[in-house]
Amino acid sequence: MELIASILVAVIVVELYVWLPKISEWLLEFAVRQLRAEDQERCLEEWKAQLDDLPNTIVRLVHALSFTAAARQINADFCEDKLDEFNQRLNNLLEIHRHNRENIETIERMHKNSREHRDFLLIHEEKTWCELYIELNLKSTGLMQESLDGFHKSMTEFLATLHTALKKADSLMEAMIGRHTTKIVQADMVLQELSNSYNYTNQLFRRPLKLSKSLMSSIDELEKKLEQIETDIKQENECPENDEPRAEYKRITSAIASVVGGGLKLKP
Numbered sequence: 001m002e003l004i005a006s007i008l009v010a011v012i013v014v015e016l017y018v019w020l021p022k023i024s025e026w027l028l029e030f031a032v033r034q035l036r037a038e039d040q041e042r043c044l045e046e047w048k049a050q051l052d053d054l055p056n057t058i059v060r061l062v063h064a065l066s067f068t069a070a071a072r073q074i075n076a077d078f079c080e081d082k083l084d085e086f087n088q089r090l091n092n093l094l095e096i097h098r099h100n101r102e103n104i105e106t107i108e109r110m111h112k113n114s115r116e117h118r119d120f121l122l123i124h125e126e127k128t129w130c131e132l133y134i135e136l137n138l139k140s141t142g143l144m145q146e147s148l149d150g151f152h153k154s155m156t157e158f159l160a161t162l163h164t165a166l167k168k169a170d171s172l173m174e175a176m177i178g179r180h181t182t183k184i185v186q187a188d189m190v191l192q193e194l195s196n197s198y199n200y201t202n203q204l205f206r207r208p209l210k211l212s213k214s215l216m217s218s219i220d221e222l223e224k225k226l227e228q229i230e231t232d233i234k235q236e237n238e239c240p241e242n243d244e245p246r247a248e249y250k251r252i253t254s255a256i257a258s259v260v261g262g263g264l265k266l267k268p
Contacts, residue, residue, distance in 0.1 A: 020056050024064035031067035036216065039074060075216070079205050082219050086198055089226055090191075093233050097187055100233075104180045111173050118166070129155060183232075190229050197222050 028051060032044045047067050054060040133152055137145070201218040 020058075020061055024051055024060050027061075027064035028067055031064075031071045034068065034071040035074060036078065039078075043071070043074070076205075079215055079219060082223070083198075083202055083205060086201075086222060086226060089230070090194060090198055093194075093226075093229060094191060096233055097184075097191060100180075100187075101184050104177060104184060108177050108181075111177065115170060122162075122166075126159060187229070187232060190225075190232070194222075194225050194229055197225060 028044070028047055031047070032040050035043055047070075051060060051064060054063055133148070133155075136148055197218070201215070201222050204215050204218055
């Protein structure tokens with residue numbers, strides 16, 4: 001009986017010795033498959049070279065088994081670095097977005113105050129002109145009356161044109177503010193969703209038992225969302241400073257200011 005047992009043990013040992021390279025190779029391939037595609041070729045070459053340097057003994061098998069743990073550590077290091085990078089990028093986006101929101105709010109507030117002040121001055125100047133016209137009309141005769149009527153007609157047409165220009169300028173500015181406000185609101189929602197995705201992925205990474213494929217999928221999805229919102233925020237950040245309607249608004253209001261300042265302030 002002992003002889004038979006000895007023979008069986010010897011056969012098993014021989015078989016294991018023969019199969020050790022195959023088993024080690026299978027373990028190596030299994031470990032490599034756990035890695036990201038970007039790391040697989042490099043690790044396969046490095047780990048295969050390590051196995052080839054070892055004798056065909058149990059040491060080779062144990063070393064092959066260690067590759068699975070090594071693959072998990074490489075994945076963990078990658079995920080941790082990525083999450084740290086995402087956190088920094090997300091915080092940066094939130095700061096830029098906050099600045100953009102404050103900027104458009106400031107522009108809206110300044111436009112409202114400027115419009116109210118402008119309208120107040122314009123009403124005052126129109127009233128002054130009407131009072132002056134009535135006063136001169138009472139004193140004028142003959143040719144002076146004819147000239148005064150012509151000037152009154154020209155001033156009336158000018159005021160009508162001025163109001164039309166102001167209305168257009170206000171419309172341009174309000175359209176620009178509305179457009180960028182909509183962008184801000186949309187970015188608020190996307191950033192909130194992105195923050196939730198980041199928190200979920202971070203929690204998934206911190207779990208003692210985590211599914212590598214689920215984690216990698218979450219990392220990839222998070223990166224895609226980050227890249228998209230970074231593009232959107234960059235475009236948002238270019239405005240409204242470079243916004244054409246705002247530039248047009250500035251041209252119109254500058255022209256109006258020069259006319260009003262120079263031509264409308266008539267005194268008796």
